[in-house]
Amino acid sequence: MSRYFIKRLLQIIPLMLIISIFVFFFIHMIPGDPAKTLAGVEASVEEVEAIREEFGLNKPIIVQYFDYMKNLLHGDMGRSLKSNLPVTEMIASRMQYTLRLVFAGILWAPVLGIFIGVICAIYRGRALDHAGMLFAITGLSAPGFWLGLMGIEIFAVRLGWLPSAGLDTWKGYVLPSLVMGTGIMAVLARYSRSSMLETLREDYVRTARAKGQKEFIVMFSHAFKNSLIQVVTILGLQIGGLLSGSVITETIFSIPGMGRLLIDSIFYRDYPVIQGLLMIFALQYVLINLIVDMLYGVINPKIRYD
Amino acid sequence: MSEKLLKVKDLRTEFFSSKKSSVVAVDEVSFELEKGEIVGLVGESGCGKSVTSLSIMQLLKDTPGRVTKGEVIFEGKNLLTASKKEILNIRGGSMSMIFQEPMSSLNPSMRIDRQMIEGICLHTSLSKAEARERAAKILTQVGIPDPQRVLKNYPHQLSGGMSQRVMIAMAMSCNPQLLIADEPTTALDVTIQAQILELMKKIQKEQGMSILLITHDLGVVAEMCSRVIVMYAGKIVEEAPVEILFGNPTHPYTQGLIASVPKLGSGVKVLPSIPGSVPDLSSMPTGCRFAPRCKYASEKCRQQEPELVAVNDKQKCRCWLKQ
Ligand SMILES: Nc1ncnc2c1ncn2[C@@H]1O[C@H](COP(=O)(O)OP(=O)(O)OP(=O)(O)O)[C@@H](O)[C@H]1O
Ligand code: SF4
Ligand SMILES: [Mg+2]
Numbered sequence: 011m012s013r014y015f016i017k018r019l020l021q022i023i024p025l026m027l028i029i030s031i032f033v034f035f036f037i038h039m040i041p042g043d044p045a046k047t048l049a050g051v052e053a054s055v056e057e058v059e060a061i062r063e064e065f066g067l068n069k070p071i072i073v074q075y076f077d078y079m080k081n082l083l084h085g086d087m088g089r090s091l092k093s094n095l096p097v098t099e100m101i102a103s104r105m106q107y108t109l110r111l112v113f114a115g116i117l118w119a120p121v122l123g124i125f126i127g128v129i130c131a132i133y134r135g136r137a138l139d140h141a142g143m144l145f146a147i148t149g150l151s152a153p154g155f156w157l158g159l160m161g162i163e164i165f166a167v168r169l170g171w172l173p174s175a176g177l178d179t180w181k182g183y184v185l186p187s188l189v190m191g192t193g194i195m196a197v198l199a200r201y202s203r204s205s206m207l208e209t210l211r212e213d214y215v216r217t218a219r220a221k222g223q224k225e226f227i228v229m230f231s232h233a234f235k236n237s238l239i240q241v242v243t244i245l246g247l248q249i250g251g252l253l254s255g256s257v258i259t260e261t262i263f264s265i266p267g268m269g270r271l272l273i274d275s276i277f278y279r280d281y282p283v284i285q286g287l288l289m290i291f292a293l294q295y296v297l298i299n300l301i302v303d304m305l306y307g308v309i310n311p312k313i314r315y316d
Numbered sequence: 317m318s319e320k321l322l323k324v325k326d327l328r329t330e331f332f333s334s335k336k337s338s339v340v341a342v343d344e345v346s347f348e349l350e351k352g353e354i355v356g357l358v359g360e361s362g363c364g365k366s367v368t369s370l371s372i373m374q375l376l377k378d379t380p381g382r383v384t385k386g387e388v389i390f391e392g393k394n395l396l397t398a399s400k401k402e403i404l405n406i407r408g409g410s411m412s413m414i415f416q417e418p419m420s421s422l423n424p425s426m427r428i429d430r431q432m433i434e435g436i437c438l439h440t441s442l443s444k445a446e447a448r449e450r451a452a453k454i455l456t457q458v459g460i461p462d463p464q465r466v467l468k469n470y471p472h473q474l475s476g477g478m479s480q481r482v483m484i485a486m487a488m489s490c491n492p493q494l495l496i497a498d499e500p501t502t503a504l505d506v507t508i509q510a511q512i513l514e515l516m517k518k519i520q521k522e523q524g525m526s527i528l529l530i531t532h533d534l535g536v537v538a539e540m541c542s543r544v545i546v547m548y549a550g551k552i553v554e555e556a557p558v559e560i561l562f563g564n565p566t567h568p569y570t571q572g573l574i575a576s577v578p579k580l581g582s583g584v585k586v587l588p589s590i591p592g593s594v595p596d597l598s599s600m601p602t603g604c605r606f607a608p609r610c611k612y613a614s615e616k617c618r619q620q621e622p623e624l625v626a627v628n629d630k631q632k633c634r635c636w637l638k639q
Contacts, residue, residue, distance in 0.1 A: 210378045213420040219375055220415075221435040221486070222408035232423050239425070311425055311470040 033288045044279035088282035097286040107267035115190030123195040127202030149196030154189045158262040161185040175264040189259045194248045202241045209237040239310045246302030250295040322349040328385035329371045339597035341367045343550040354527040356537040359547035365530045369496045409439040412487040413496040418480035422471035429467035439490040454485040477508035498530045549605040556631040566633040568610045
């Protein structure tokens with residue numbers, strides 16, 4: 011088991027290398043010139059050139075890439091073109107907000123989603139099932155930004171119960187976590203319902219009933235655990251999606267997280283910051299998938315990592 | 317006259333594709349089982365053998381099927397009107413079942429010990445540790461040499477034969493009065509098949525329980541059973557003690573089955589074909605259901621369905637030729 015995961019961890023290195031190449035060249039294809047943006051509209055041609063020279067933007071792009079990777083290996087992600095602060099520091103100071111948001115979403119959404127899905131499966135075809143699925147489909151079709159804006163309008167502007175921006179008190183988390191989690195909740199509700207329905211038709215569920223086991227225990231101790239095996243994979247993908255979902259949430263609620271930083275950096279063509287952020291997002295995604303695979307092995311005894 | 321353990325009367329099970337439309341998979345099935353008896357239930361694939369057994373055990377939940385008529389009287393109690401609690405007490409206790417597919421009938425994410433202990437604890441007052449001991453003892457009885465290892469295994473670590481032994485052990489763990497074995501050996505290879513049957517026979521003798529043995533294989537029937545029930549398209553067409561059935565089959569379908577068995581006990585798993593095929597449940601012939609394949613079929617056969625009647629004091633048959 012541990013050998014398998016060491017191998018998986020090592021595989022991350024070439025993967026991240028490939029991602030870095032794609033990200034690097036992709037960023038440089040964004041139209042616009044950071045030197046001009048930095049120098050301002052009034053700057054002379056010489057001033058712009060000087061800035062290019064200073065940040066190495068006049069070198070061939072291949073050389074720029076190798077410079078970047080060389081520094082990265084020393085843990086240096088470069089400095090922001092705009093603020094001249096080290097990118098690592100900038101990201102580090104923003105990361106906690108994004109993680110808090112992601113956490114606020116993960117805290118309730120998968121649990122509620124799976125709960126709704128399982129209840130719907132158990133009461134399939136009845137009113138409770140229809141109500142649950144209606145709820146899930148609504149959640150799935152409501153775009154995050156719309157939910158956020160409606161939430162602000164109703165609970166912040168009209169009722170004044172919740173703040174419209176920031177994460178200063180627990181109240182500040184309510185609306186953002188709603189925006190972060192709703193989609194996951196809805197997707198998991200639907201997946202766990204269909205997964206549970208499939209499991210309920212399995213022979214071993216019938217065996218459990220044939221033992222004279224109570225229906226409640228048949229559902230939870232025999233069907234539910236096995237139905238989770240499929241759901242966990244979906245959960246991983248969804249949590250990966252949450253990271254990018256935070257971009258919208260941070261923008262709507264003016265939360266200074268990595269998503270906001272990304273938007274600002276794209277605006278200024280702040281290459282090192284964009285590069286750093288995208289690498290971090292990719293790394294998080296890869297790590298989450300690894301964690302999900304490990305979780306999968308815990309739930310499903312058939313998987314042996316060797 | 318020995319006591320009846322199980323009486324099935326006019327059992328009818330339908331599968332609903334919507335609220336109103338359904339197909340009848342088991343139709344007016346009536347039979348009885350005495351204490352200590354092994355009765356075979358045979359018939360081609362799809363004739364309703366499994367559905368009959370699931371109806372008796374009331375295990376049709378999560379299928380579109382429902383028992384719509386009849387009685388299942390077990391130890392004097394009608395299971396179809398019994399309370400949920402009574403059913404739970406009987407299931408896995410005095411009546412247990414072995415399923416067709418051993419591999420998929422065990423919970424893949426639970427170790428064998430938990431799956432066995434679960435049933436034992438439900439029907440006895442043993443502690444978990446005692447239940448585990450009992451599980452190990454039964455596993456030894458069903459011919460598993462190292463029960464402690466098997467108990468710690470997950471189902472995927474066991475072979476098909478091992479899984480079926482575990483299923484048998486599980487079914488026997490609370491000393492049932494009635495064991496319903498739905499093709500307990502079909503999924504296994506011939507040598508293991510023989511071992512498992514031998515084992516069931518041995519345990520049956522030791523404990524005096526009754527077995528309803530569902531199978532395709534007339535060879536198995538000849539070896540194991542004292543009485544045979546032949547089903548065709550959801551109905552019983554013949555019932556007789558095993559020597560009589562093989563010596564003097566009265567129903568043309570039974571005759572066809574027996575005539576086409578190459579040699580008893582040769583391990584042929586599929587019933588050899590009688591020309592034609594089983595009618596579709598949704599378009600049953602109006603008269604005798606076997607008429608389209610029967611070489612004796614007359615106009616009367618196609619119009620009117622014969623009843624299951626006694627042709628002598630031991631044998632029943634559903635055919636116009638015998639009424
Ligand atoms: N879950 C189900 N949904 C709908 N129809 C079903 C279902 N299970 C069984 N049936 C119907 O009931 C009929 C009898 O099926 P059953 O499983 O009892 O056959 P069988 O005699 O056990 O066959 P086999 O020897 O292949 O196991 C089948 O023809 C099928 O059409
Ligand atoms: S009733 Fe007629 S068709 Fe049916 S089995 Fe007898 S002879 Fe054949
Ligand atoms: Mg069957």
